[in-house]
Amino acid sequence: MLDELDLGIIQLLSRDGRMPFSEMAGQLGVTEKTVRARYNNLKENDMISVVGVVNPISLGLKIGAIIQLRVEHRHLQNVMEQISRCREVRYVTLTSGDYQLLIQVHVRHHEELTDFVKHKLGSIEEIAKVNLIVQLEVYKNTFSYM
Structure with missing residues (x-):
């Protein structure tokens, strides 16, 4: 406690x-x-990790997207492992609802996002459906939980 x-x-x-x-x-x-x-x-006790947090825009990663993925339950672990290895992916979470996975990606430009969706996600046969949400502007991004 x-x-x-x-x-x-x-x-x-x-x-x-x-x-x-x-x-x-x-x-x-x-x-x-x-x-x-x-x-x-x-x-x-793995209650905290103190790390430097980088602003992705300062690294030239100007395009952010939230991507929802529909995956059959029996393929979830395999898909999570494949997606986690992608350098563009910053966040992977298992969710409830129609889409079992939610990922966040940051890339340099729209063409790179298109390439990620078409080729990297497209090559994972177990992904049944993709819902792409491009982030237009971030109003709040905090690491404070209190």
């Missing part, structure tokens, strides 16, 4: 993943040693 201190550390790190333990300790009213121990515990 996470207590108030753990939640405080997570909240501070979600705003600034490079915040020094000493600064977190000051804001949370505990010692730096306590923050360090709690941080290490959160990491060791």
